[in-house]
Amino acid sequence: CSSDLDDGVSTNLIYEQVVRGIKFGEYKCDKDEDLSMIAAQQYFIEHGLNIDAQRLQSLLPSYFPESYLQKPNAFQILGNDVTSKLKGVYFQNTKAAPSKVKEDIVSFTKYKWPLLFSRFYEALKFSGPSLPKNDVIIAVNWTGVYVVDDQEQVLLELSFPEITAVFSSRTGKLHGQSFTLSTVKGDEYTFTSPNAEDIHELVSFFLEGLKKRSKYVIAVQDYVPPEGSAFLALRKGDLMILDSINNGAATMKSGWCYGENVNSKKKGDFPVECVYVLPTINKPPVEILNLFVQSGSIADQFPLDEHVSRGAAELHTLEQYSYDHFRASTKRALGGTRRKQNDELWKYSKEPLKQPLLKKLIGNEQLSAEACTCFLNIMKYMGDHPSHKSRMSIDLTDLIFTPPISQEMLRDEIYCQIMKQLTDNKSSVSEEKGWELMWLVTGCFPPSSSLLAELTSFLRTRTDTDFIPDCLIRLQKCLRNGVRKYAPHQVEVEAIQHKTTQILHRVYFPDDTDEGFEVDSSTRAKDFCQSIAKKLDLTSAEGFSLFVKIADKVISVPEGDFFFDFVRHLTDWILKARPVKEGMTPTFTYQVFFMRKLWINTVPGKDFQADVIFHFHQELPKFLRGYHKCTREDAVQLGALIYRVMYGEDKNYLHRIPEMLNRLIPSDLVRAQSADDWKRSIITAYNRDAGLSSADAKVSFLKVIYPWPTFGSAFFDVKQTTEPNYPEQLLIAVNKNGVSLIHPQTKNVFATYPFSKISNWSSGNTYFHMTIGNLVRGSKLLCETTMGYKLDDLLTSYISLIMININRSRRT
Template sequence: AELASQQYYIDYGSEILLERLLSLIPSYIPDREITASRSVEKWAHFIMAAHKKSIYTQKRFDPQKVKEEVVDFARHKWPLLFSRFYEAFKFSVYFVDEQEQVLLELSFPEITAVSRKLQGQSFTLATIKGDEYTFTSNNAEDIRDLVVTFLEGLRKRSKFVVALQDNPNPTGEESTFLSFRKGDLILLDQETGEQVLNSGWAHGVNERTNQKGDFPADCVYVLPTMTRPQQDIVVRRKTYLKRLSLIFREYKNVITGHFHRVMVTKNRGKDKLWSCTREPLKQPLLKKVVSHEELAQDACILPIMKYMGDYPSKRTRSVNELTDQIFEGALKAEPLKDEIYCQIIKQLTDNHVNEEKGWELLWLCTGLFPPSNVLLPHIQRFLQSKKHHPLSGDCMQRVHKALRNGSRKYPPHLVEVEAIQHKTTQIFHKVYFPDDTDEAFEVESSTKAKDFCQNISTRLLLKSPEGFSLFVKISDKVISVPEGDFFFDFVRHLTDWIKKSRPAKDGIVPSLTYQVFFMKKLWTNTVPGKDSFADSIFHYYQELPKYLRGYHKCSREEVFQLAALIYRVKFEDDKSHFPTIPKMLRELVPQDLIRQMSPDDWKRSVVAYFNKQAGKSREEAKLMFLKVIYKWPTFGSAFFEVKQTTEPNYPEILLIAINKHGVSLIDPKSKDILTTHPFTKISNWSSGNTYFHITIGNLVRGSKLLCETSLGYKMDDLLTSYISQMLTTMNKHRSGRGHSK
């Protein structure tokens, strides 16, 4: 009632009229709150009572101030309404589940670090409890940046700091220096966190002793909060600081003692431990792995020897079975990465029989992940000492690329393993285009989808790769490759997923072939004539099938004109195919319009329009075609036929178009656009094998559209991509305005 009263005051002022209020209540009060026991009339009584005793009506507040109070109240009462939602795959916990229930809430003072893998799609939140929550999301960088922005902004405005150490300055009765112990909470007097972060000294009150004084800024941590932190957070922060100092001490010891068991010194000559062996190791090489029982069990000792032929293998294996066993564990546990490097180098050292197999493994390893900073110089020295080997230089380059691009998520793809086994370090991949052409492109272990798209765009002389994407066609699915994914990781993950959903028959795992397509995905800035190569190779051939399926609403005149242009693209000025026009109508006219005229009438109309376009080339005809459909609101759409079960005013079978304008709902018979939901109004969406759900509006007064479809994964991906692009553009504009100031 209080909120409704405030809304009325903002709209109409302090004087309240019962008749007007009764008509407004359905838009002020959520439907679920209007019941038989709480009728519209009762709500009117509650609202008028709240209005009468409110301070803003008595003191005639400025409506803007009341708006601010409403927002401030809502911000604390319903924080989810002020949230950005991201889809993430659970490694530790979900923060919000599909029913929008909050399962975990972290206040900013509880967060000690936000990190992400270099160029990766995962981010980690560390808390003062010592917990770490790692999520994988296509928006990982976006989420991390958002959290960091809040943390930095709060720290700049904060008046609360916590001591990182005991104050090193001696304090006497006359001293102006503040005395404190590690973990003490200090309230800043004059300064804010921004001054503390940017200056050498600060002044504040030690909450424990109630003393005032000056203190060095580098002895405190500025808490990211505008309000006094809860006592348990201060206590946990103190515990965290103790634990942190222990970790630093332990890490220092690890660095000094890391290699004393395994590294070769000049005085000792070649230690047997660093030479290949035919006997399996009884324990891992590195101390940090030995001391971790679970990791020690996963340290791949036998598979490396079996791959190299240094240990007998009794059965025939698939090409990448052993490489999977070797690298899978290391890709999940960071300490095992160095262990694998050390075991491979050990096994190829002084191995006169199977050294080449060891180089194959090292080549694969350097393409998957880099060694740690501690091990890196030793790997570099090893490779420099083996300059004579043809793979040495390539391995060095691959290490540098892995350092720059980050670690892969999956073991080597079959294509990578087969390539190195056939003594080739160059892998070429065929890519198909919408105009039925294809070209081969080199793909490296470190190639990400974004790099791949850039390479294709450059080769095809496109003006920009913006809006284009790689698609992998496998089995009965065509799936877009996220631009931040390593190409081989994505294909590997996809084939593994399909194999799991198709169990082996008679013990034989089905072999899955796939094709890679390069197509326009996001049409936000697509204008016919802006990029002639993109129009000719992509835009025309991607829009044509959608037009012929009858998804667009168009006039008969436009259909005649477009049919003549399609004919010209096929045959240019050749009129010898005119007699066959009645037989090729499905290639010229939208399928739902063919029966509206006789074949001969269609032929006469198409020929008449063809003659009007005399002298136009094939490329000019493509551009003219695109310019006609560019005028339609459905240009550049991806169309999905779905069965909807929530909106009685709409047909049961709907055509959903996703394009630069948002999500449009179309009557499949009349082709009328029933409504268009812009991306800014879409708050949530989800998909599964048989459904696609979308929430329009906010969580309080929003509506859901539930659809049955087998293409939910495509709709989900496309919507995610368009909204991500929109947010990126908005952020660029904001930062641009910030710099211009």
């Protein structure tokens, strides 16, 4: 968060930009009185309410565009307008300082010229409705997405209520990353940009945030309440205003909501599935609402069965879809007649497929073979085909979902195969297993837009399965967050087999506590960290990371990775490194830890919760191992604080200090004086801090070591082979200042290299290499260590966060 000083600087910069832009005609006011008001505010900021007519006349050329000054009697008219404003209610009643008036100007411009407050990205239009230019700049701000040219002429303006979806993908080596904006009109604009992921994330952030705060929903189809009920009738296009206790966030989590129909002026409950939450905090204009009436895009994307409101139970199937997209069946092709009921490809079958369902796969031998193999494994999982008893369920789910994850063309095929086996399936056991697969697939990858409507109708018209609401939610998250890299993890498979759609994952903290957190298939590490930080009431999640401990490895989870993907990747990696005997089931349990990884903005006392739960417990072991250069006086003070953390005001254990020195004093200082001397010194220091709580003692400990140059470091014992002036055994410390080389015994720092001086590094199972300075002429440090992967990850993470903070400060 910015400090007050930072906010003042930002406000002043924007203010200077605005008044200069008005003067030179870059920003135009629709009303002359707005221009006069801003001129009056500028005069007030510079001279207060001391109105000097001569001074004001001399300042008018700096307040108004040249075109205004060339009009007849301009100086007299403009001077009178500004004087009138200065004598108005705003200035007479306000007790605001000039800084407050600057803030008012900035607030006005935020609404008047939103482009000023945008993030800009270069992009190239790849597909979609034509624009005057293809080389464009994407501007994203709180009102929507603007496509502008290099002269900042707006080519396309999409307010957030007009945007129904945003997603990013890789379009191939030639074009790189792309993102697509879908509109309520049904248009899709695809742009390529090196910042596609950032744009996708920012637009999604605005859409989700606005939806959560929104009080406005629009009916995407008619709803006729049952006779005698008090439910609210809806017609497609009706705008509803939610009541005071509801908002978009609550609406999206419930089945019903309460509000007023703006058209009928009636209030009542209505089903959430019939409405779409508009991403806006202001009442949308009529022209936006009309788009929903004219377009069926939202209703088509997430349709409801038309008979639901009348109580009918007709189930949606793939029959109609199959006529256009499925291959012809063998019997139909030979006989030329309509398929018999038992030969309809869109219905349940106990016969393995010899060809894929979708005709778009016919002709591709490899994909056709994989499609048929996937269907066979679906049948095995559902119990419709004999399978090896010893085979685990996760073996089958791997075989079902791995091919479509890697081959996009197979994804619709797998959805069609699962829907086929859930249509007219007379076996309750088989059907139950089929719904498990449906739950899993909706968390792995979404179908194409052409199949999405069919899938949504298929799910919404089946109400006898508890998994369906969660399948729809998972599908939405999958559309928003993208495709997984790996098949479902064993934890996910076992969860749905135990009929639970909520996965609570145990997370361990450095203070030896732990807590359960909900995690799902589309949870990324970054989201998981944010969730934990919020629940623990931390000031910020920045610098914290999830760590997975499996076998003897503890590895940080990249924040952009899906959580279960990373655990799966790690498990597979361990399996390859340590293969198990044939016939034996591998048992690799893992634990998840949440700790501070990067210590860039860590100041003891700034975040009490973080200090007490994380910072103290992470720094204590490094202190006791003797990694820091510590004086005897500091060791005494810190030892007393550690005792207070352990026992508080209880003095019954003071006599045992000589026995517990290894828990109070750095290992390299224990023999610096006798145990009794340590005891006397520590007791004296302990008594000095009388009344200090255990939690406050943790913060005091951190404040003592905070000024040390090695505070917040990760330490690595390595063997170096390139620098004759350094000992062979070396201690490397990585912290916010860079990489330090330290004598392992004296703790003297030989050198500290800022990250900006490190031009290259590499790591392997047994080494870590680093180049300082120029790649050609720079010096190299070659180290033997099994911790190379950790050093590599730390350098990458620190540099990445530093660059993010630099870019963030530039933008503000």
